[in-house]
Amino acid sequence: MRFSTKSRSLTGIAAAVVVLSVGAAGCGDIVEEAKSGVKKAARTRSVFSLDTGDCYNPSSGKTEGEEVSVEIVPCDEAHEGQVVGGFKIEGETAYPGDDGAAAIAEKRCPAESLTYVSDTWAVPEGVSLFYYYPTAASWATGDRSVSCTYAKESGTFSGSLKNESLNADQLAYLKGANNLYEILWANQPEDSDVEKDFDGYKKQAGEVATALDAHITSLKAIDQPETAKLRGELEKAAEAWADAAAAKDTDSFYVAYDVAFTGIDPNKTVAARTELKLATTVPADDAEVWAG
Known part of the structure; x- marks a missing residue:
């Protein structure tokens, strides 16, 4: 989704006012339509002034493409989107291009959004x-x-x-789990062929092993049986990721990676999540990855 620099048109407001004056002459249906138009116009806000927490409907009716303005609505009403974070692009002296700007957003938004939406499984x-x-x-x-x-x-x-209202155990679990999977995907090598980017795959394995160690440490503070069981499984996975990071050749890497990747299958966390009273439906994208 992109911003557009065009100023928000006042056509919607003007049209609503005109129709309202016509409706005042006695057409009830037109009056109601006009009221709806005025209400929508009053809710319209430039995409340049969105705040975290805003629930909205794109004025264009599309979730992708250039957008000038959106209709801000109460979150308990039906809406197409909600702002969950934001930042300013820094360190770029020239426009990085559409692809470059999108890449920056794609890299940072997952982490930015976690401050507002801690449990992505609940989306x-x-x-x-x-x-x-x-x-x-x-x-x-x-x-x-x-x-x-x-x-x-x-x-x-x-x-x-x-x-909202997450307890200490839930927050500890989510912080470690979110960081683990964010590290996994943020360090994904560009080439799908391990032989062509062996160092890249080993680097990813090392980063994931470190994230897993931190996650395991935080889980030790949670005194729950299923969470303790999960911690034990993750300790085995962490060893496998460390082995993959230290592999001397691709054959050794493949052997370790198979155990490592299987060891962090999100499906294996459902029992602990149930125990912690967190969402338990594996997101479709993750389910597809580990199913394959």
Whole structure:
């Protein structure tokens, strides 16, 4: 999703006011339509002024493409998206291009969103992470903002995605688990062939092993049987990731990696999540990865 630099048109407001004056002459249906139009216009906000927590409907009706404005709605009403984080692009003297700006947003938004949505498993089915980022034209006017949002490409959802009232055990689990999978995907080698990027795969394995060690340490503070059982399984996985990172050849790497990757299958965390009263439905994307 991209920003557009065009100013928000007042056509919607003007049209609503005109229709309202016509309806005042006695057409009830037109009056109601006009009221609806005025209400929507009053809720319209520029994409440059979105705040974390805002629930919205794109004015264009599309979740992807250039967007000028959105309709801000109460989160208990049906909506297509919610802003869950944001940041400003720094360190770039020139516009990085659409692909470059999108890459920056794609890299940072998953981590930014976790501050607001700690348990991504609780996100409704069909709702995915999107982002608004600057276009070349808006960059020229000083726009550096990226808004990270969860949105539904088809249909709507209701309610805020913010995870509230999480206890210490839940927060400890989620912090370690979120970091683990974020590290896994953030360090994904570009080449699917291990032989062509052996060092890249070993680097990923080392980063995941370190993240797993931190996750395991945090789980030790949770005195729950299923969580303790999961910790034991993750300790085995951590050893396998460390072996993969230290592999001298690709054959040794493959042997260790098979155990390592299987060891962090999200399906194996469901019992602990149930015990901790967290969401227990594995996200479709993750389920597909480990099913394959």
